[in-house]
Amino acid sequence: MDLQILLLLGQDGITNGAIYALLALALVLVFAVTRVIFIPQGEFVAFGALTLASLQAGQVPGTVWLLLGLGATVAVLEGAQLVRDGRYAKLPPLLILNVGMPLLFAGALFAMPPTQLPLWAQVVVSMMLVIPLGPMIYRIAFQPLASAPVLVLLIVSVAVHLALIGLGLLFFGAEGWRTPAFTDLSFEMAGAPLQGQTILVVVASALLIIGLYFFFERTIYGKALRATAMNRTGARLMGIPPILAGKLCFTLAAAIGAFSGILIAPITTIYYDSGFLIGLKGFVGAIIGGLASYPLAALGAILVGLLESYSSFYASAFKEVIVFTLIIPVLLWRSLTTRHVEDDDEHTDEINPDTLPRRAKRRWLRHLPFFAFIGLLLAAPSLLPEFSITLLNYIGLYAIVAVGLVLLTGVGGLTSFGQAAFVGLGAYTTAFLTTNYGLSPWLTLFIGLAITAAVALCLGFITLRMGGHYLPLGTIAWGISLYFLFGNVEFLGGHTGITSIPTVSLFGLELKSGNQFYYLIWFVVLLAIVAIRNLLDSREGRAIRALRGGVVMAEAMGVNTQRTKIVIFLIAALLASTSGWLYAHLQRFVNPTPFSLTQGIEYLFMVVVGGMGHVWGAVLGAGLITILKQWLQDWLPQILGQSGNFEIIVFGIAMVIVLQKARVGLWPVIVKMLPLRAEQRSVPLAESLPKRTLTATGKVLLEASEVTKRFGGLVANNNMDLSVRAGEVMALIGPNGAGKSTMFNCVSGVDRASEGKITFLGESTIEQGSRDIARRGMSRTFQHVRLLGQMTVIENVAIGAHQRGSKGVIAAALRLDRHEEAGLLAEAARQIERVGLAAHMFDPAGSLALGQQRIVEIARALAADPCLLLLDEPAAGLRYQEKQALAELLRKLRAEGMGILLVEHDMDFVMGLADRVVVMEFGEKICEGLPEEVQRDPRVLEAYLGGVD
């Protein structure tokens, strides 16, 4: 292996890596400030390069038209707002900036032939054409959605990307462009030629990183941008306008993009769709940098470039497979080593005021729409023309995958771009086995499901360990790997595909025509919908929904989050595989194209547009997007003429508008329009669940000795001792930052104590996780309320009873769990009544006052039937009467033999209730004893009041 070859490959890798790094930097910048994963960044690069190339070829670049169009749109949008507000004075500057100047610019370009300008002038013109696009796109597409969840912003990003690609094809054509190099210099390095342009690219990247680092760390604007990213509301309160932040960062991103494009146009051919793949690899780099660190992002991008270079030498056909497969362990490593901060987004459970469960009064009326839908489906083949049935078939196929995705992404919060790969697994398994071995399609269905399950378990095991943004990228990685694997493996027909797949026979009837297959497809769709809905409305369903409330809360309630994640991942994969099987036998031809990342993104599109958290949203989304595309294909050429392809542009724009108007999807909008009223559900009557025998009063439940917890250099707890007996209320008090919550976390298994012993009911808990501890009888509430705002109070409380039930996924899907479910809900209702919130039983938990939410948490903790209750500031936010009621409840619980460990700041509340008090300061115990003793202790007085006078 030649050293020179190694060096050449390294040089090539670094060059490509530098290109990806330029994009990675911009992506991190945009995400850090606006939380938008800005996929169209690649298009800025492409547009920058292609605009310059157009100018050099003597043509007026189409970018001018885009600039004019966007400028006019911004002027209209902003102008309308100004007119509404009556601020007419601001209109002229707005119009001049957004319409006047672009017009002037365009006029100048048309008047003067571009080739006459020197190169540097052409570069400047190109930059000036592309840079304003950034803030304009921000204003039009993203500003109205500034507070939407990251996933919605991502989908809008994809829509903008589609529109820009369509425009790129229109303006610049399908063939590529190159520009002459800025410099023809060429150096020799270690015997290999090194182009001057290449050095420019690398140097530019390095300068950009340093520049961005200084900008964000040292300048006030940079800090303002970072502040906006961390906390929009906080930044606004500090006087930083978030709109300014957004526009500024998009301008920067556009500038970086355009500049990158101009830099790389001489060394490689740029196409209208080059941006996506370059952007994707830059995105990988950005993720490796945790979407936060510029140097790491650049390093990550260079790593991708190097991987690409070396694998294109060793196995060029499998280059993409190798690169994206090797990314996965890197992601896993990064995910595990980064202290993953669960940012606000993960608990985002924006409560929409109108999401009260709406149900019709009578039972048959409630089910009527469903049966009407089935009726329509059955009647469709006789009523509708053949092509409509074809469309319905495709809608059905997509809907099956989308339903799985609703479960995985919408409800479980795990964004997956790789579902298309599982569709491919199902399709290819059956295609290969039926054409080569003549197996029956029904047999290959199950073989396909088995293979998919095996692959999903492997992939899920690896990717689901990743948290935050690493997970979606992990799904992109294996989605792309599998796609290229399908295409490059000889026995699967390669890219040309497998033809002559036999038809499916059902009870002797061959399902050949679309009309016949239709029934099978929609039967599967309905089955999937019913099963998933049943699943969501059960014990396991609550566990799945609890995933969004944060792993800590779910584990504390006894939900095995790792297992639950794998289960929903598996279900989504199996549904996708079934869709693939159906597709193969409908189309009777498979090749890799339908299983690409693009299709994976489209599934996500359908789910978000249809209604992310709703199973019916999947069908709606699939139907809407398919029909919209078809409609555009039919009507656009008639309206706009045959000369170009406008469908994808209009599609992208339409999606942006839809998401701006209905950011949680269209299904909730439709439900709101239906004439249903909120109705009280009744609590099922059921016998009580078996209760735990409580320990005799006075016996020690919890014993913690010499517990020390360190976070790096900070010692949060230092040699803490604590004990709680049955039938006793033990209060843990201390000033803020004393380490009380840390102690709680150590005791309940959320954190592991660095040193010391903790025993609960005689067994050491240091090795146990919070789930096991919870099962053994310890239950807790949280300092910051962790409820699922969209779920009703009774459902939230029922999560607490999770470990008192046992019916799993299959039982839930088949509705065999009704008896147990009734018991669990009845138990939850009992606890709610016990804490005095019976009036709010069916309200969404997020609609309650904060103090009441804390009481709901207590009810949830009680639903687990604990013998030891850990309450973290339960009285915060309660009024006097409510505090009395709470104290009364705690006394009752104590009388029943429960042990209670309480953290509180309200001294009256604590002193009137507690049997013993422990006082902490700076992580250490400074006093313990009866309430009266502690109140008089000079050390305590010193800690709280700063000394006795």
Place this chain on the structure above:
Amino acid sequence: MVKKLTLAVLAAFASLALADINVGVSVSATGPAASLGIPEKNTIALLPTSIGGQKVNYIVLDDATDPTAATKNIKKLISENKVDVMIGSTTTPNSLAMMDVAVDGETPMISMAGSAIVVEPMDAKRQWVFKTAQNDAHMATALVQHMTDKGIQTVAFVGFADAYGEGWYKEFAKIAEARKLKIVASERFQRNDTSVTGQILKIMASKPDAVLIGGAGTPAALPQKALKEKGYKGLIYQTHGVANNDFLRVGGKDVEGAFLPVGPMVVAAQLPNDSPVKKSAMEYVTKYEAVHGKGSVSSFGGHAWDAGVLLQNAIPIALKKAQPGTREFRKALRDALESSKNLAGAHGIFNMTPNDHQGFDQRARVMVTIENNTWKLLK
């Protein structure tokens, strides 16, 4: 009474006279094969709107190089627009996907895809499928012939990692083996790749006498540029997929001297005057360039033109047997297409037989080289 009868007869004649011929077209005008599909789409607009006295409607749909979309298109065209014949699609996978639907709908289909698998081996399904693009094997034979004439003994291949590159490699490998050429390296690259350094280094390490680049459109310039940059001294061959001016534009000086087989249409003006293809080829080139500018013609557009040539010959024959819009017409059209003899198209002379639904022979390809940034016919 007589008046009513006359009216009825007139109406019948009127409906006879007004029966339009519907031609469905599915092309890949967007997506990876856009550089092939756009010239095809542009050419469809130039095809005759009246054949044999009947009006001809072309309904053009884009399938974005996606077989699923292609299938949807053909299903739509057959069931809703009741087309009498299908033209499409641009790529081999799309054509294979559409084939079953065409067969079920008993509609003849004229594909513009390159691989022979679309029409061979002849079976009940492929009865309905025809192809105007030269088979890749056809082109590969001319190429290999040139190689052996030049005394080449070892070849390296670098091609697209998609159906085009895959198809070309298969054909080339078969013929190379038969002609005792040794393939010393076989690499792949993606259309959008920013660099192919790794592939080129590997190829050069195997020291081949010639390198064949299996790509289409401007992306195929990248390997050739890289080879030049790394100082490769052997012969470089391209495929007919690069026969358009954009390739020359992007390739610039670096693609000088490459050899490639093309349909005669690409160098129509340089053909000897007694060439049977010259007239029909020039007709297409003039027509296309009149609308889209000098030098804008692309080899792929010619395949769409040839579909029009086939139809122009076959439709009047079929009209004698049946009315457009009927099953009989489609069957008659299929038979007429199958019996096309000595039809001069832009790319060659068609002679279809029941077993050969492509119909070209030696006259459908020539070897050219790139000289002074244009195509030069090799004698």
